[in-house]
Amino acid sequence: MTKKPADPANGSAPAARQVPMRDFSRSLPMSLLRARxxxxxxxxPSLREHGLTEQQWRILRALAAIEAVEVTELARTAxxxxxxxxxxxxxLEARNLIERKTAKADQRRSMxxxxxxGVKLMASVAPTSEAIYAQITSRFGARKLAELQEMLGELEQSLAGLGSADDTRAEG
Amino acid sequence: MTKKPADPANGSAPAARQVPMRDFSRSLPMSLLRARxxxxxxxxPSLREHGLTEQQWRILRALAAIEAVEVTELARTAxxxxxxxxxxxxxLEARNLIERKTAKADQRRSMxxxxxxGVKLMASVAPTSEAIYAQITSRFGARKLAELQEMLGELEQSLAGLGSADDTRAEG
DNA sequence: CGGAGATACTTAACATGTTAAGTGAATGCG
DNA sequence: CGCATTCACTTAACATGTTAAGTATCTCCG
Structure with missing residues (x-):
């Protein structure tokens, strides 16, 4: 902030092209980000109409398939x-969409x-969500979709255990 | 918050399995998220050592390839x-890694x-970054990687123009 | 020329991502 | 038993994602 030159013809001209790298717009992380x-x-838009974010929806879906889970396992699942x-x-608890109980055996855990x-809300969202998914599948092709997901799974596998030994993140 | 029952044997028992849906852990968004x-x-970890976040690194990489860009185009690129x-x-400006100038012709735009x-920082990060990318490529397979990115691109294409007409987001 | 509308950002507000630290409860071991 | 360690979460702090609103500038048409 010491100076703010308005004249383009001086030493502070852009110092571009000095660090050759791959075109980052074609990098794997970018491809994955854009696709997602x-x-x-x-x-x-559909989730928004129901007052849900993507993550809240993930949690409800994870919970809908089971009786109850510990927080830690829910983190892994969602x-x-x-x-x-x-x-x-x-x-979600404040909105009465979920319930929590401390586990009897281990006071640290909460089920x-x-x-x-929550079930009612899910029931009202699920049809639209399934319809959208079906449309995506039909647009892209069911077979290609399966192939893509297969490759994504393989990618994940091939990188498993490469990062730092301590995986803070939720992964099975 | 009207009541908080501690007794499991009542009407507030878990209401699971009442909304049948796909196993969400196998949904496309989850696959993409996990892979990414x-x-x-x-x-x-490498970026962190250099005090950069993923997004900051994206911006620097986008800038390294050109002389100067408007903010809006940079948003699209990164x-x-x-x-x-x-x-x-x-x-980034406060850290003196980038520079900004108001465009002469249009005072609204900033180049x-x-x-x-910034170039120096990039030069110090790029080698490690490239090495990691090379390792990923080698682990997964260069050919498969190319295939995967091809499919991701096709997915993106097949969904282009499906959402709401007004795309706020940066996309070409 | 002048003001309505469009543009290019920036700010604001709220939700999540990410890492580190904090808290209370369980475990293991001397 | 006593206490250090581990465990299951929660809080805190900072950065980004996401949508809406605000600001300054520019365009264009009457």
């Missing part, structure tokens, strides 16, 4: 970090389950 | 929303470029 965004863009999950559960209201 | 996370986990970019540019310091 393209997919999520289809779902967000692929959320502990702190995010903690906040979201607090909000989370979906409430009747 | 597996990839990014490889890069984050695939960031305007508000995110606005904040990050403020911080962004990487600074000499």
């Amino acid at each position: 965004e393209a997919v999520m863009r289809q779902f967000r 692929f959320l970090l502990g702190p995010s999950l903690s906040r979201i559960l607090r909000d 989370v389950s979906i409430s009747k209201e | 996370e597996a990839v990014m986990r490889q890069f984050r 695939f960031l929303l305007g508000p995110s970019l606005s904040r990050i540019l403020r911080d 962004v470029s990487i600074s000499k310091e």
Whole structure:
């Protein structure tokens, strides 16, 4: 902030092209990000109408399939970090969409389950969500979709255990 | 919050399995999220050592290839929303990693470029970054990687123009 | 020329991502 | 038993994602 030259013809001219790298727009992380965004863009409006975020929806879906889970396992299932999950559960509980009980055997654990209201909300969202998914499948092709997911799974596998030894994140 | 029953044998018992849906852990968004996370986990530690976040690194890389860009085009290139970019540019400018000049012809536009310091930082990060990318490529297979990215691109294409007509997001 | 509308950002507000630290409860071991 | 360690979460702090609103500038048409 010492100076703010308005004259383009001086020493502070852009220092571009000095660090050759791959075209980052074609990097794997970018490809994955763009693809995921393209997919999520289809779902967000519908979720939004029901007052749900993508992550809240993930949690409800994870809970709908089971009786109750510990927070830690829910984090693994919904692929959320502990702190995010903690906040979201607090909000979902305030909205009476989920219920929490401390485990009898281990006072540290808290068992989370979906409430009747939560089930009702899910029931109202699920049809649209399934329809959108079906449309995506039909657009892209069911076979190609299966192939893609197969490759994504392989990618995940091939990188498992490469990062730092301590995986803070939720992964099976 | 009217009641908080501790007794499991009552009407508030978990209401699971009442909304049949696909196993969400196998949904496309989750597959993409997990795959991307597996990839990014490889890069984050290195970036972190250099005091950069993933997004800051994207911006620097986008800037390294050109003389200067408008903020809006940079958003498109780095695939960031305007508000995110606005904040990050403020911080990167404070750290003297980028420079900004108001465009002469149009006072609304601001031209962004990487600074000499920014170039130096990039030069110190790039080797590790490239090495990690090479390792990922080798682990997964160069051919498969190309295939995967091809499919991701096709997925993106097949969904283009499906969402709401007004695409706020940065996309070509 | 002048003001309505469009543009290019920026700010604001709220939710999540990410890492580190904190808290209370369980475990293991001397 | 006593206490250090581990465990299951929660809080805190900072950065980004996401949508809406605000600001300054520019365009264009009457």
